[in-house]
Amino acid sequence: MGYDNEMTTIFTGISENEAFARTVIAAFVSRFNPTVAEITDVKTAVSEAVTNAIIHGYCKDTGMVEVMCAAKNRDIYIEVKDKGVGIADIDKAMTPLFTSKPDMERSGMGFTVMEAFMDSVTVESAPGCGTTVVMKKRLLG
Amino acid sequence: MEVNFLRNRNNLIFYFDCDLDHHNVSGLKEKIDKVISKNRPKNIIFDFSRVNFMDSSGVGLVLGRYKNLKSSGGDVKICGLSGEIKRIFMLSGLQKIIPTYTTADEAIVNE
Numbered sequence: 001m002g003y004d005n006e007m008t009t010i011f012t013g014i015s016e017n018e019a020f021a022r023t024v025i026a027a028f029v030s031r032f033n034p035t036v037a038e039i040t041d042v043k044t045a046v047s048e049a050v051t052n053a054i055i056h057g058y059c060k061d062t063g064m065v066e067v068m069c070a071a072k073n074r075d076i077y078i079e080v081k082d083k084g085v086g087i088a089d090i091d092k093a094m095t096p097l098f099t100s101k102p103d104m105e106r107s108g109m110g111f112t113v114m115e116a117f118m119d120s121v122t123v124e125s126a127p128g129c130g131t132t133v134v135m136k137k138r139l140l141g
Numbered sequence: 142m143e144v145n146f147l148r149n150r151n152n153l154i155f156y157f158d159c160d161l162d163h164h165n166v167s168g169l170k171e172k173i174d175k176v177i178s179k180n181r182p183k184n185i186i187f188d189f190s191r192v193n194f195m196d197s198s199g200v201g202l203v204l205g206r207y208k209n210l211k212s213s214g215g216d217v218k219i220c221g222l223s224g225e226i227k228r229i230f231m232l233s234g235l236q237k238i239i240p241t242y243t244t245a246d247e248a249i250v251n252e
Binding site for chain 1: 170196198200202204224229233234
C-alpha cells in the first residue's frame with residue numbers, strides 16, 4: 001500500500017476493549033510526534049468507531065473488531081472494521097443526533113465527533129455485510 | 142470505573158475519576174441514578190475536571206440524567222471541562238440547555 005508504517009489489531013468486540021483500541025492507536029500514532037490535541041482527536045474518533053462496531057455492528061452478539069492504522073509521512077489512515085449487521089441507510093446513520101438506540105441513552109453523536117476530529121470519514125457498509133469506517137488525519141503539530 | 146459524590150445542602154456534585162467511554166458510562170449511570178433517587182437534590186453538578194478522556198458516551202450520560210430530572214424540577218449543570226471535552230459538548234449542542242461553569246463552587250446554589 002506504500003505506507004511508511006502499518007499495524008493491525010484484531011480483538012473481541014466487547015466494551016472492555018474500547019480503551020484497549022484507543023490506547024494501541026495512541027501508541028502507534030505517538031511516534032509521529034503529534035500534539036496532545038491531535039492524539040486526543042485520534043483516540044476519540046477511534047473510540048467512537050469501535051463503540052459503534054460493538055453496540056451497533058454486533059448488537060447482542062459478539063464478533064471480532066479489526067483496527068488498522070497506517071502512516072505515510074504525517075498522514076494517518078485508520079480503518080475500523082466489523083462483520084456485523086451493517087447499515088442500511090448510511091446518510092441517516094451519520095446524521096447528527098440520530099441514534100437507533102435511544103433506550104441505551106446514546107447521544108447519536110458518534111459519526112459527528114469522528115467527522116469533527118478527523119480530516120475525513122467514509123463509511124462502507126451494507127446490511128448483513130458488516131461496516132468499515134475509514135478515517136484520515138494529517139498531523140500538523 | 143469511579144465516580145464520587147458530595148452533598149452540599151441542595152446540591153449533589155458528582156466527580157468522575159475515570160475515562161468516560163461507553164464501557165465505563167454503562168456502569169456509572171446506574172450508580173449515579175441510585176445516588177440521585179436517594180438524595181433527591183435540587184441541583185446536580187457533574188464535575189469533569191479529573192476526566193482524562195471522554196467520547197460521546199459522556200454526552201449521553203449527561204443528557205439522560207437531564208431528561209430524567211427535568212420532570213421532577215431538578216437542575217443539571219456541568220463544570221471542569223477541558224478543551225477537548227468542551228468541544229464534544231459543543232458539537233452536541235448540550236451547552237445550549239445545560240449551564241456550564243469553570244468550577245463546581247461556581248455551580249453550587251446556596252438556598
